[in-house]
Amino acid sequence: MEDIKQVGIIGCGARGLHHIGFNMVDSSTETGLVIVGVSNRSKASSDYAATELEERYAENGSKVEVTRFESYRDMISDPSIDLIIITSHTDAHAEHAIAALESGKKVYLDKPISVTLEDGIIIAEAEKRTGNRLLMGFTRRYEESWLKMKELLDGGAVGSLQMILLRSIIPYSRYLQGWHRKREWSGGPLNDKCSHHFDVFRWMASSDCGAMSAFGGRSGVFKPDPTAPARCSECERECSYRRSEALEELKETVSSTFKNTNLNDQRAIQDACVFSPDSDVEDFGSVNMQLSGGVVGNLFFTIFGPLAPDGETLELVGDSGRLVLSRSDGMIRSYTNHGRETDAFFAGGENFDSSHYGSDKNLVTHMREFCDGAEPVCDAQDGLRSLEMVLGARASFDERGSKQEL
Secondary structure (H helix, E strand, O other), X not given: XXXXXXXXXXXXXXXXXXXXXXXXXXXXXXXXXXXXXXXXXOHHHHHHHHHHXXXXXXXXXXXXXXXXXXXXXXXXXXXXXXXXXXXXXXXHHHHHHHHHHHHOOEEEEEOOOOXXXXXXXXXXXXXXXXXXXXXXXXXXXHOHHHHHHHHHHHOOOOOOEEEEEEEEEOOOHHHHOOHHHOHHHXXXXXXXXXXXXXXXXXHHHOOOEEEEEEEEEOOOOOOOOOOOOOEXXXXXXXXXXXXXXXXXHHHHOOXXXXXXXXXXXXXXXXXXXXXXXXXXXXXXXXXXXXXXXXXXXXXXXXXXXXXXXXXXXXXXXXXXXXXXXXXXXXXXXXXXXXXXXXXXXXXXXXXXXXXXXHHHHHHHHHHHHHHOOOOOOOOHHHHXXXXXXXXXXXXXXXXXXXXXXX
16 A cells, blocks of 8 residues: 555553554555554563564565654654554553644554543543544454444344343453553453443443443452462462463463563563452452443453353343354354244454454554544543443442442
């Protein structure tokens, strides 16, 4: 593509580098999006990311020099950059997003929008004040199988939608081992992981959540142990949660280095002990919600349990039909016309075998469309509504299932 759009990335972790960055490099010929700059809180991380990207471009037959910006503000003010991608730590999102929106550049902000409601509101207000639309990164909206579920639903496959059931049982013990282990930094898995899920309820029902009641928090599975070693790399105990050996880590093969020895930078540690009293985030929950229009939803999630093929499923139940999606194999099972017609088919699309079941590659394609003037699939208001649901669920956890009006 001759019309090149230059891209800068703020935050060079797995999301910014591997999931978005590498997919953008691999599709640059088709999209015309070229990463020319990176900025990270750690200079070493910026250097590493820039080198990895340059080598990836070289493998694809292109020579691209990626600038290591010492300040994200310098990158935002660079007139040659068209699109700013923000994949920094969640508690820094407001600072980065507001500066990027005010620059007039196109802005992508990875989920979740923020840790606090105050930060989420000021991001949404900045989007409105500047008139510069922000593209929010809820990846289920770019996954072919989830898009097919929405298409079938809107086409009347289940009749009148009554219930949405979303189950996520995935052994993401990493949420207790990396920077997500602190609520003040990330909001924990209830924010980082479940913000996706809460967005799905709103998306499928085409409505907001009016009220919720939830039970959950920190289970006894990862009961804090004052005698626990600080890190996996310092531990000789037998443990199923050792970061470098966990099945989910071996499956995804993204985080490969757990030997950071800079104990002064607690956020850089990736193999903290899951039993450390240092972590204050939730690890399970069941959330019931009432969406406008009378639709009822339930989210059942854990970050423990066995790695299994049906780790995440979505079920849509109507007055005449039912749709069931298994995310890990992209299969949809439909029971329509009151059960008189049944079907099962693969809906994962041609990019299913790439990261996040093809959603990252599809997201990059939409980023180009967004740069060319297309409306964002979801924006800051969608991020804010999801955050309100996160905070409502947490408040209900804390108050033993109390009803929360949103």
